[in-house]
């Protein structure tokens with residue numbers, strides 16, 4: 458990335474002769490363009506982020522180091538917190554010390570000041586464009602991770618004796634179900650446990666509870682790598698569909714109108730940990746159980762535009778940069794195409810390996826985001842992970858509960874990263890097969 462020429466800025470320094478009257482001196486301060494190029498590691502044409510809410514040209518005080526380049530970075534296959542788009546990181550780096558001429562970092566701003574309000578409002582409106590979210594829905598930026606939503610959902614959407622339905626397709630939906638048991642009467646209407654969570658049920662076979670307040674699914678099981686390709690429809694028109702989209706949020710277009718509530722922790726596809734996004738149909742808000750803590754009450758957060766208390770400001774800012782980037786890529790239709798291409802070369806490599814590599818997940822529901830695989834010779838797995846790390850491909854170890862390997866290839870994983878992994882897998886097989 459080219460940095461623009463340094464420009465002169467005046468700095469006020471303490472005058473030793475008269476401490477009350479500062480002297481003026483001139484120093485060289487590097488300025489960054491407001492538009493940053495997207496590094497070309499994935500061989501796509503450069504795209505740029507422009508920030509329409511910028512009140513002034515971005516000017517930064519001296520940076521001791523130049524922004525790092527892609528050659529310094531590893532390919533990070535972690536399941537979350539996960540890799541972020543390089544151009545977003547560079548943009549944040551360039552604005553870290555002095556956000557767009559405000560004289561402050563986003564980390565230092567009042568959450569009620571006009572600067573931060575412009576950041577959170579733009580983040581929300583860009584997300585609404587990305588997912589085509591209608592005004593019937595509230596968008597909330599919350600804290601506590603998706604895990605907190607496991608409790609907030611039953612607390613807000615049903616009373617203690619109400620029945621709610623859960624489809625359990627992996628560890629995360631299982632955790633959500635167990636938490637719901639503290640605040641409602643959940644029914645597991647299907648579980649993939651006996652098949653080691655490698656499947657999604659056929660929707661016709663589901664025995665839904667006739668009066669369930671909601672039907673909960675985990676749209677993408679991060680640990681097991683199973684992803685809903687379509688969504689079940691509640692039989693009862695009063696039952697709403699709820700999805701934990703933590704690990705495939707904004708990875709593809711979603712018809713939000715099919716859902717009463719969608720929630721997602723940001724730290725996989727759209728930002729750093731610390732931000733949880735809830736998209737909820739407005740008419741469902743306002744019926745929380747009396748024991749609901751104020752911080753879990755959607756009504757409080759909706760009425761206060763996610764500013765009831767101090768929100769995770771910097772995390773929300775980062776999410777906003779990611780949303781801009783996704784829009785600049787052409788929106789979620791284009792994003793999904795890239796994700797399909799990346800997942801295809803990886804699953805193909807597994808499938809043509811004559812069993813050297815295996816992915817246990819039913820082919821029709823394989824996740825585009827999290828690809829679990831094992832080695833036929835399981836004694837080689839540690840060596841695989843070690844050698845991959847030497848090649849700057851990190852975090853490929855599978856979750857401790859399932860073992861093997863897992864490559865998380867979220868939106869921000871460049872095509873080149875998956876290509877490199879596939880080439881490494883072929884080479885590893887040639888040497889150890």
Ligand SMILES: Cc1ncc(COP(=O)(O)O)c(C=O)c1O
Pocket residue numbers: 537601602603604605629675677678679680701702703704722
């Ligand atoms: C699908 C899914 N749901 C929920 C969670 C829990 O999220 P958090 O750690 O933000 O509470 C995770 C975390 O990895 C996840 O992958």
